Amino acid sequence: MSVQSQAKRLTTRDIRAKKRSGENLAMLTAYDYVTAALLDQAGIDILLVGDSLGNVVLGHETTLPVTLDDMIRHAAAVQRGTNHALVVCDLPFGTATDPDTALRNAVALLQQTGVQAVKIEGGAAAAPIVSRLVGQGIAVMAHIGLTPQSVHQLGGYYRHGKQEEEARELIASAKALQAAGAFAIVLEFLVPELAAEITQLLDIPTIGIGSGADCAGQVLVINDLIGLSVTPPPGFAKPKADVAAIVRAAATAYIAEVKTPKDPSLGQ
Numbered sequence: 170m171s172v173q174s175q176a177k178r179l180t181t182r183d184i185r186a187k188k189r190s191g192e193n194l195a196m197l198t199a200y201d202y203v204t205a206a207l208l209d210q211a212g213i214d215i216l217l218v219g220d221s222l223g224n225v226v227l228g229h230e231t232t233l234p235v236t237l238d239d240m241i242r243h244a245a246a247v248q249r250g251t252n253h254a255l256v257v258c259d260l261p262f263g264t265a266t267d268p269d270t271a272l273r274n275a276v277a278l279l280q281q282t283g284v285q286a287v288k289i290e291g292g293a294a295a296a297p298i299v300s301r302l303v304g305q306g307i308a309v310m311a312h313i314g315l316t317p318q319s320v321h322q323l324g325g326y327y328r329h330g331k332q333e334e335e336a337r338e339l340i341a342s343a344k345a346l347q348a349a350g351a352f353a354i355v356l357e358f359l360v361p362e363l364a365a366e367i368t369q370l371l372d373i374p375t376i377g378i379g380s381g382a383d384c385a386g387q388v389l390v391i392n393d394l395i396g397l398s399v400t401p402p403p404g405f406a407k408p409k410a411d412v413a414a415i416v417r418a419a420a421t422a423y424i425a426e427v428k429t430p431k432d433p434s435l436g437q
């Protein structure tokens with residue numbers, strides 16, 4: 170029996186039980202083996218192989234260019250680095266356009282990576298897609314509010330739920346996605362009071378990002394948490410480290426060392 174199969178990996182049942190017991194859920198993104206292994210050792214509950222891969226790893230302006238093959242390659246690496254966290258992988262732009270397409274792509278993702286769940290962006294319109302996948306035994310995390318795959322249709326990145334009608338629609342979407350069988354739902358950049366209300370209304374855990382403290386859990390892009398970026402993090406991120414500065418300093422020291430003429434009598 171391998172070490173991995175001896176360890177206890179969190180399941181979607183554990184994740185739902187944590188909400189019922191009042192334990193907040195900690196979720197981070199990961200895109201590679203070593204980062205996933207470090208976060209797993211730290212005890213993270215959920216690792217998301219987010220399609221933010223497109224922005225933070227591949228250097229695209231949006232998540233739209235990310236392909237299913239990109240997600241499969243990175244999700245497989247993250248999965249290999251973990252034996253504790255529940256691993257969730259985004260279905261990227263254009264791969265969940267209807268229930269059949271989503272099912273085909275989710276099956277490919279699960280079979281080729283070993284991850285435990287997929288995440289789908291979208292409101293009530295995505296409920297039939299969630300329902301189809303759940304009906305086939307696939308664990309689905311939903312995602313409403315700021316849904317970056319729809320950035321051009323939304324007209325930018327901004328806080329959602331400020332208008333009463335939009336707030337009502339978001340509540341209806343959250344309920345429809347829970348009824349469709351989602352085991353958890355990401356609330357991205359919602360008015361905090363609305364995120365708190367949705368958290369109270371739902372049985373499944375809400376996982377907030379930029380949506381205030383009163384969600385059942387929180388998620389951050391790992392690069393924003395550790396300061397590994399060439400652009401400033403979003404205001405809500407509160408980095409806990411400045412890895413970019415450490416990398417620059419190490420590279421500067423290395424370059425200086427290599428370029429300094431050596432004393433031939435040393436290091437023989």
Ligand code: KIV
Pocket residue numbers: 198217218219220221222259312355357378388389390
């Ligand atoms: O792609 C991603 O990283 C995400 C999180 C920000 C929730 O969807």
